[in-house]
Amino acid sequence: MARRLMQVAFAFSTASLVIGLLGSSVSGHASWVNVIITGLASLVFIPVIPVIGACIDFLRRKEWEFAAASIAVLALLAYALSRLS
């Protein structure tokens, strides 16, 4: 599930980067930069998906110490991403 989601998000961000880059090169209009930024932003969020997947797996298998580690990782990532706002 996490892998499928990751592949879809990766395809979306790659497509956004290609479309944004082509549009920006051909028309030069500033709005294409927003498409590129959308692609880059989605790319930055993708590595969070496998961490969530791993956390769910650890919780299901009741491997509490690793579940705690993955929750700590998610907390650190949330803190890092919150600094963007």
Next chain:
Amino acid sequence: MLVAIIAGVAAGCLGTLFGVGGGIFLVPVLQFVVGLSFDSAAAVSQITIIGTSIAVACTDANRRLANVRLAMTLQVLTLAGALAGGFLLAVIPAAIEQRIFGITAAVIVVVMLRRLDIRNIILDVGCDVGRLGARIADPESGCEVSYRVRRWPAAFAASTAAGAISVLGVGGGVLIVPVLNAWCGVPLRAAAATSAFMIGATAIPGVVAHLKLGHLVVPQLAAAAVLGVLAGSRLGIWLGPRIGIRSLKLLFALILVAVAAKYLLFLGQPGGSR
């Protein structure tokens, strides 16, 4: 733009072929050829690391080899290191950052030329591998093998340091993989797969720090470099079994020696400042 794509392809290809990450090649090209500042080049490189990590982590072979328990344990420290590196980015002078980058390039040369590839496997599948060890399929012995993780403090220290230097646009794998393989008892392929699983998330605090400091000045350039790196990674995976790596490795080592010399010996020269 075209230079960024070509540099991205080369960085992605070389990074995949040698398992050292392409950032060490991409940053100097973006700085000295494209004309970006060191911080802007590092910001672009940092984003390409996320792309490479996802592309490599999605492959089936990598998913089977990655030790997720070990990755999650070390990831807490790499992220703490990366957050600290992100804060230090705002206060450390560019000259020091470039010196650290040069030292990292020199370390990569040594690691690459003396790639240890210690087997670290236990043929008894039924043995106790401990909480962080694992069992993997070994193509050389043709059966399932086990490994245990030893010397945790070394792995913890390397992970924290790898996170801290990752903000300079270098993937942390260059430190994590050799330490896990040489000192901690992890087979090379498992260490590389585990590192690939980790470095994408490790790059996030660095990307955020660069964005906050306004280092990502030309998004188009980042997009071009990311697409180039993705294409280069595919090329590297395809080329790997088809070409003689030895001479290419020496060529890459020479390039890295030049990169290290440029950053360590010629600071203050035009193009060497922020």
